[in-house]
Amino acid sequence: MADRHPLFKPLVFVGGIVFGFGLGFSHMARPEVVLNFLTFADFGLLFVMFGAAVVSGIAFALMPRVRDTAPLSGNRYERRLKSFDRNVLVGGAIFGVGWGLSGICPGAAYASLGTGNVTILWALAGMFVGAYAQGYARSRVSTDVTPASAD
């Protein structure tokens, strides 16, 4: 990471606020609404994730053509590309079990806490324990494949 501009963190903070407000407004911060989507009672939630993907997709497509590096970090503008391997399927399936059981995902859990939903701390505790267990196991078994930059 290159030199950070003093406005780096303030911008990340403001971006986070807008992001969290959106999760509140869209009701995705309510597990009940996510569960209604997953049980086909209300398909509206599709518009949250894909709506957000379309909006961000414009920036991901445009920025690399407009400038080489970002003004506040000096980072190169790149798309978010991760290498594909079996882990994407295994991890995705495990994530799906958790999302389907609880109706909550990480970003929505943070926003949910902000809307007053202290009960969501159960989910956040679970996420930290899960991430710790996974990281602990992976640090021990050094078969960790370093992800290549290919898609």
Add this chain to the structure above:
Amino acid sequence: MFDPVPLALVGALFPNGVSRYAVGGFFVGLGTVLIYVGTGIPAGASTFLESTLSYVSGKSRFQQYVASRDWRLVFTAGIVLGGLLFAATVQSGLLSSGLYEAGSTGERYDIGGVTLWLTEVQPWRLFVGGLFVGIGTRIGKGCTSGHGVCGVGSASKTSIVGVVTFLLVAIATAQVVAVAGVTP
């Protein structure tokens, strides 16, 4: 000329309309765009879990995120505050929006004039689900924001496969849990 059947079908699929979802999604995307344009970072929400664990664990898996853990903490604090901003404005009725309905989900309570909201989904579902989410997002290289918003927005095949995988499994899981009679 005007067939009401498709309209009724749309109404059944979207009992709460699509506007509040689309507007909310627009803001989620806008937050992502602000950070990306300024910093070049496609910000995902779940790496925060590991990067924050680097404060308490020396394990290599967490220590690799030391360089980004400060801004990830700031990003997450922003998301929490954004949720509170929604609660203090729209949810409290300070900003009235035709797109917001208090709805039938959860339970509302008031502190100092701010309408807050509590889920009725049982704690064990949240905790056990959270465990799977925490493990899965780290193995699968992303969550609903990393893969779902940034990855799909980048037209990444890996992310599209990831999203389809977790969406299908989540649908199956939620249906099985509902059929088993667990509610809420």
